[in-house]
Amino acid sequence: xxxxxxxxxxxxGLGKAFAVECAYRGWNLFLTDLSEEHLCCFATSxxxxxxxxxxxxxxxxxxxxxxxxxxxxxxxxxxxxSALINVAGLDxxxxxxxxxxxxxRTLIRLNIEANLEITAEILKLRNRIKPFRxxxxxxxxxxxxxxxxxxxxxxxxxLLSFSMALREELxxxxxxxxxxxxAGLPTTPECIKAIERQGFAGIITTKNxxxxxxxxxxxxxxxxxxxxxxxxxxxLRFFSSFIPSVVITxxxxxxxxxxxxxxxxxxxxxxxxxxxxxxxxx
Amino acid sequence: xxxxxxxxxxxxxxxxxxxxxxVITGATSGIGxxxxxxxxxxxxFVIGIGRSEQKCRMAETEIRELHADAKIAYLTxxxxxxxxxxxxxxxIKETVHKEGNDCIDVLVNNAGxxxxxxxxxxxxxxxxxxxxxxxxxLLTYELLPLLKAASTGRIINLSSxxxxxxxxxxxxxxxxxxxxxxxxYKQTKLANVLFTAExxxxxxxxxxxxxxQDSCINIRAFVVDPGLVNTQIGFxxxxxxxxxxxxxxxxxxxxxxxxxxxxxxxxGDPNVLNSQEIYWKNCHPLKPSKYSxxxxxxxxxxxxxEQMCGIRWEN
Numbered sequence: 037x038x039x040x041x042x043x044x045x046x047x048x049g050l051g052k053a054f055a056v057e058c059a060y061r062g063w064n065l066f067l068t069d070l071s072e073e074h075l076c077c078f079a080t081s082x083x084x085x086x087x088x089x090x091x092x093x094x095x096x097x098x099x100x101x102x103x104x105x106x107x108x109x110x111x112x113x114x115x116x117x118s119a120l121i122n123v124a125g126l127d128x129x130x131x132x133x134x135x136x137x138x139x140x141r142t143l144i145r146l147n148i149e150a151n152l153e154i155t156a157e158i159l160k161l162r163n164r165i166k167p168f169r170x171x172x173x174x175x176x177x178x179x180x181x182x183x184x185x186x187x188x189x190x191x192x193x194x195l196l197s198f199s200m201a202l203r204e205e206l207x208x209x210x211x212x213x214x215x216x217x218x219a220g221l222p223t224t225p226e227c228i229k230a231i232e233r234q235g236f237a238g239i240i241t242t243k244n245x246x247x248x249x250x251x252x253x254x255x256x257x258x259x260x261x262x263x264x265x266x267x268x269x270x271x272l273r274f275f276s277s278f279i280p281s282v283v284i285t286x287x288x289x290x291x292x293x294x295x296x297x298x299x300x301x302x303x304x305x306x307x308x309x310x311x312x313x314x315x316x317x318x
Numbered sequence: 319x320x321x322x323x324x325x326x327x328x329x330x331x332x333x334x335x336x337x338x339x340x341v342i343t344g345a346t347s348g349i350g351x352x353x354x355x356x357x358x359x360x361x362x363f364v365i366g367i368g369r370s371e372q373k374c375r376m377a378e379t380e381i382r383e384l385h386a387d388a389k390i391a392y393l394t395x396x397x398x399x400x401x402x403x404x405x406x407x408x409x410i411k412e413t414v415h416k417e418g419n420d421c422i423d424v425l426v427n428n429a430g431x432x433x434x435x436x437x438x439x440x441x442x443x444x445x446x447x448x449x450x451x452x453x454x455x456l457l458t459y460e461l462l463p464l465l466k467a468a469s470t471g472r473i474i475n476l477s478s479x480x481x482x483x484x485x486x487x488x489x490x491x492x493x494x495x496x497x498x499x500x501x502x503y504k505q506t507k508l509a510n511v512l513f514t515a516e517x518x519x520x521x522x523x524x525x526x527x528x529x530x531q532d533s534c535i536n537i538r539a540f541v542v543d544p545g546l547v548n549t550q551i552g553f554x555x556x557x558x559x560x561x562x563x564x565x566x567x568x569x570x571x572x573x574x575x576x577x578x579x580x581x582x583x584x585x586g587d588p589n590v591l592n593s594q595e596i597y598w599k600n601c602h603p604l605k606p607s608k609y610s611x612x613x614x615x616x617x618x619x620x621x622x623x624e625q626m627c628g629i630r631w632e633n
Contacts (some may be wrong), residue, residue, distance in 0.1 A: 049437075079438055084625060085626045222437070228557075
């Protein structure tokens with residue numbers, strides 16, 4: 037029986053980076069995401085380029101019935117798994133009071149319910165000869181409460197907490213659970229714009245996706261619990277643990293507010309202002 | 319150093335283009351648009367490729383205003399995706415046949431882009447690598463039968479001075495792990511030179527095996543180094559600071575029309591086919607970097623690219 041790596045959210049920015057990294061390492065892939073067309077195109081390209089086996093199956097993970105269909109399809113393939121990478125997740129930015137019941141359900145279903153259910157089922161299908169690796173994609177938001185991203189940050193905190201506990205539970209069975217907690221990732225033009233809106237701080241806390249995916253897999257293979265990409269982000273995380281969470285939450289809230297209004301200082305403005313000062317230009 | 323090409327030579331090359339079929343990618347702005355204008359003005363049938371439907375329409379009206387009787391056709395395709403390149407090749411063939419021709423005389427792989435961040439295309443390739451290098455490779459492969467059918471087929475790839483002082487990073491060719499936008503750009507431009515050199519070697523072999531007589535070769539590939547040109551390339555997918563630098567830098571560059579003259583020269587000049595030179599700037603041959611002339615490197619890159627595109631080049 038051949039071993040595969042299951043990746044959810046495989047055609048998104050981070051999902052693609054994980055898939056490419058795994059394929060580069062010669063691992064067979066089972067990909068799932070919403071669009072069959074995108075999956076097909078991506079899978080064909082991976083098979084050509086890296087000469088690995090790629091199976092794909094489209095699935096709307098927010099729908100319990102579709103999840104069941106996906107899982108029974110996986111079981112019928114008669115394959116085992118050596119790793120599971122839970123990438124699928126979503127975020128609605130803005131005030132919680134503006135969210136519709138449908139949006140609330142979708143976020144909880146995708147970020148939490150789908151993740152847990154897939155993890156439970158794939159664990160049963162793991163290849164027992166080798167260590168089994170689980171990578172859950174949380175976010176740096178998991179460490180903080182974030183106004184305007186309240187549900188998202190909380191769901192990521194759930195994942196982080198759950199992953200840490202699961203890691204301990206499964207340690208005797210040769211299963212490792214690694215949680216990835218990245219800051220902003222420049223995956224799509226919208227994300228890049230959002231990062232740029234955050235100004236200088238946004239750009240220096242951002243790491244490129246390919247690097248993050250490769251490093252995360254390295255950490256997972258070593259069995260580490262949490263990986264925060266970027267030394268600066270690690271430092272921020274460390275020092276912020278000494279500050280009362282009420283203060284941090286208020287600070288983050290004001291930052292998002294200003295980013296939304298496009299008032300944060302951008303690097304070119306910084307340089308421009310510096311230049312103006314030194315040259316005496318008014 | 320900036321020696322202007324002689325205008326009579328350019329005139330002659332331009333006149334030679336009358337009635338020829340030309341395919342040019344990235345023909346809605348910058349060098350591509352300038353070259354399209356000039357070639358259409360000389361009476362060539364130009365098939366321009368652009369990404370946005372709207373920009374294509376705009377470019378078309380702009381050219382028709384200049385030359386009312388211009389023979390042009392614009393096709394849209396997103397060259398960052400190989401499947402789109404394949405579809406595009408089919409569309410080009412259709413367009414050529416509809417015009418009553420059965421060959422393409424000139425293919426100009428001009429489209430290029432720049433990206434500050436590592437962006438992966440739907441097919442899992444890095445954006446700059448896909449647009450600047452993979453697309454020309456596959457499009458040339460797909461259109462080669464039509465180019466071979468022409469009395470003189472010419473393939474013109476765009477590189478730049480940035481191909482000097484760089485190497486191919488074999489272990490991580492798309493720089494997934496340590497992405498640096500400028501290094502990634504430089505590498506794609508180096509890849510274009512390597513691709514062109516290897517293509518010429520292969521076309522030469524094809525020619526020798528098909529013709530017993532040592533007649534002149536009727537299909538060749540060239541690389542154009544446009545130099546620093548005042549175009550929009552630095553504004554595509556870049557962050558504020560890069561935009562700012564490019565704004566300052568591009569002002570010192572030459573105008574796209576001037577940069578396009580080397581393309582016109584290589585596309586039309588009758589004698590250039592017999593030249594052994596592949597790297598051209600300002601209508602004069604220039605020595606490309608030593609690394610880009612290495613046959614082993616070119617072959618390795620070629621085989622790697624074939625695998626990425628899922629094709630096998632047989633000739």
